[in-house]
Amino acid sequence: MARFNIRAARAQPTSRITSTGRVLRTYEGGRGHERDPRSELFLLAVSNFVSQRTFYETGADRDDRFAALVRELAVTDPSWTAGLLGWLRGEGNLRTASIVGAVEYVKARLDAGVTDGPANRQVVSSVLQRPDEPGELLAYWTSAYGRSVPKPVKRGLADAVRRLYHGKALLKYDTASRGYRFGDLLNLVHAAPHPDKPWQGDLFQYALDRRHNPDTAVPPASNSVLMAHRELMVLPVEQRRAVVTAPGGGERLAAAGMTWEALAGWLQGPMDKAAWEAVIPSMGAMALVRNLRNFDEAGVSDEVAAQVAARISDPDQVARSRQFPFRYLTAHQHAPSLRWSYPLERALGHSLANVPALPGRTLVLVDRSGSMFYSRLSDRSELNRADAAAVFGTALALRAADADLVEFGTGSNEVRFRTGESVLKVLGRFGDLGGTDTAAAVLRHYRKHDRVLIVTDEQYVHSHHGDPTEQVPPHVPVYTWNLAGYRAGHSPSGRGNRHTFGGLTDAAFRMVSLLERGEDGLWPWLE
Template sequence: MLVAPHVSAAARHLTATRPVPGSTAREPHTYEGGPAYIREPREELFLLAVGNFVSQDTFYESGADRDDRYTALVARLAVEHPAWTAGLLRWLRGEGNMRTASLVGAAAYVRARLAAGSSEGPSNRSVVDAVLQRADEPGELLAHWIATYGRQVPQPVKRGVADAVRRLYTSRSLLKYDTASHGFRFGDVLNLVHASPDPAKPWQGALFRYALDRRHHPDRAAAPATDRLLTAHRALLDTPVDERRALITGPGGPERLVAAGMTWESVAGWLHGPMDAAVWEALIPAMGPMALLRNLRNFDRAGLPDEAAERVAARIADPEEVARARQFPFRYLAAHQHAAPRWAAALEAALGHCLANVPALPGRTLVLVDRSDSMFWDTHSERSRLNRADTAAVFGTALALRAEQADLVEFGWRSAPVPYAPGEPVLDVLKRFHTLGGTDTTKALRTHYRDHDRVLVVTDEQALPHAPGGPDPIPREVPVYTWNLAGYRPAHGPGRPNRHTFGGLTDGAFRMAGLIESGRRAAWPWTDEA
């Protein structure tokens, strides 16, 4: 869930329009040359963190430039606002579900505070421990530190990693993550940080020794005889190749795979042969919701029977499974665009569950969706063809469909209403959006605002300078909510009362509009606001 920050009106008025310290720009502009406003550093970092994929190029910034800006902001705020920064990093890895940003941020947090000799706020050790939530992440953080800052790893990093190792290293996690594809194996991590076993886990000492042997003496590494999971796994590995397919597709096959800690990825290599429909049917009961989503095309290629496909579709569309997956809605939208027709209904249902928290806003609402060129060029990751334009259209449509009365408008160099019917599927409405060139937000506001109770804008905020001068097209007493999907530095409008900018790509941020309008205090989505 991504919930956006709210900086007080007074703070925004004082800081939002001034250049960053050290900047020589007296009149900052958007990347398209329109007037812009420099955000307060905490707001800038939050928006960048939730809108950025590490090392991902965007229309106006290279991935390296964005990464450098992110690291520099974390380093600055780790010293100036350590409790706030630690809260952000914990939240990014937890509710924000952003692994790389939190790991890179934790390293920058520690390095900046060590360089400054700062000991105020949460300890370096605790921040490192907090962001490590999966068993491959201790190795990832160490690999990042050494590649970025050198082989001298400071004690707070080692101790934080050791704390996480005691929490995360189990037999099942070793089978899943201690593989040759990982640069830092479990044994490498244990050698570097010298983690001692957790006294409450009497089995962990033997596991640590086995992990070290797997890394450094694989020819004589023997799984602890008392560890049922590892011994069952070894038994499967020792099964003759010509007997393996029958072993997992016969009676008790799915249960046997679970007992041995076999994932679909490990089975694919273990079989030494094709993953046919019978193999997938044996694997599906133990697969998680996102593993199912990623393999829809593999199921189709293997000829998965309709009966089995119906069970997969039911799990994909299950609200509890969707909640457990904790994925951004665009994952389901991307899958829908590439999957076979038999999965369409389930994926659309899953997308609907992702957007279930979109508020039913009262009164009249104007929803503006940015369809400019930069929104189409930028994708959420280089592994996906899904662009921010379509993501914006999905969110804007969901808001309009949920509102009591809403005007849905697409805008760019020009703008036009997007027709829809109450209760219509979001993905049907998506087909009615177009590509509209540049970003003239002011013109769209002037054209379509008609005494609405609020205005919602989904955009990357990089407005053109061509709008005619004059007063704010929206009266000061009418709230304007902007969802920035890219995290660029310049904002398209000044911070002032009733003007709010949010970051992120999930439905959680949309709840902030209701909170603000109900008079509740909108705050950072973690408890410590120091």
């Protein structure tokens, strides 16, 4: 009698988050599953805001676990690790984790004396994408490993300096509040100007003069931005507000690289209606989103507000900003005026453009347990993992052909929604459901769905129902989205229609479509 070679037989696709087969315990005492080092590092990396504690781990413990995994894989699997770090800073848009990872990568490889795989210099340069980041990486290296900086780090920093330093960057990021100024970096790495940027020679010299002789430093005449900025800075304080209110004042501020952060200090007074309306045209999309409350408090005109609304909800602007959907949710929660509600709702929708439209019947389970509420996404964010999970779960349900949306904790409830409703409106129907019994929620709500998606931190309590995914027939795929990066998972992963993913970007959801087409899911930087 045939056991395997039957008509329904077909190759099962695999995903990259893979369990080892070893059984662990979750922090709540539930039966957990260990993941291999690459899977554990990936999930931790895409959910780790460095030094941020979670419900079950201190920030120091998470940072130590992250650094240890990077150091291990930098030696045993350098190409994969270098690819992860570059992707984290690029498509993943995670600055701090990628910078910390690059330092630990280089240190581990230098200590081990290995030279195979991507060059240390290349890895350092790959994670530095903004002009302030060379200083960030240098500060982390010296705080962790002292003032002796090895040549590969210096060379990677020099590559980034040539690529990133320009006049506006100097004005925005080379401030007295920084431990390492642009001049300090230049003294350390001795970067020569980029061959295609001969003007960098004058810029580099000015950066050195600003650092060591600030009272006598004179910007180069070859740099129009720096010269325009100097003209503004020498104006008497009593004349400065007239610049703001004069015709063309906003253009003059923009030409001088005057940021909204610097404007209040330059005026030495409040950011009133005229000041905001002058600087708004030169502000970036996310700077606009962060300041909506300030615009209302200053009383900016409806005409200017309409311009702001158009920019923050423009799909191209949203795509270029590379911001997580949660930025718009946070802004919606804190912006006092109704005139921002619809633009933010549209922006949130654009930021979720890659969430797939799944065919058939889909069960979406969103974790609303206590641990999800306790852990904020970062120290600078008021948004917690519970709301982050609800954003993605709601978006999945709204896009699916036929979906049941469920919130769960100690108990579980169906969250009602109508086709075409906004994500933000549905979010208001979610609650706080205490503990975590994922298995009971799956058992209660699974009704011959074609797939199950669970958005969670995976830390369920010990349950007599067992593995949450055991409640679903083996031929039905179950996808778990891990938003915390804890070590133990609630079910096996990698094969047999059981797959775990991680990350806070909607781009990761394309893996569902790949797997259901029978294609193996690759790491994002290898697709």
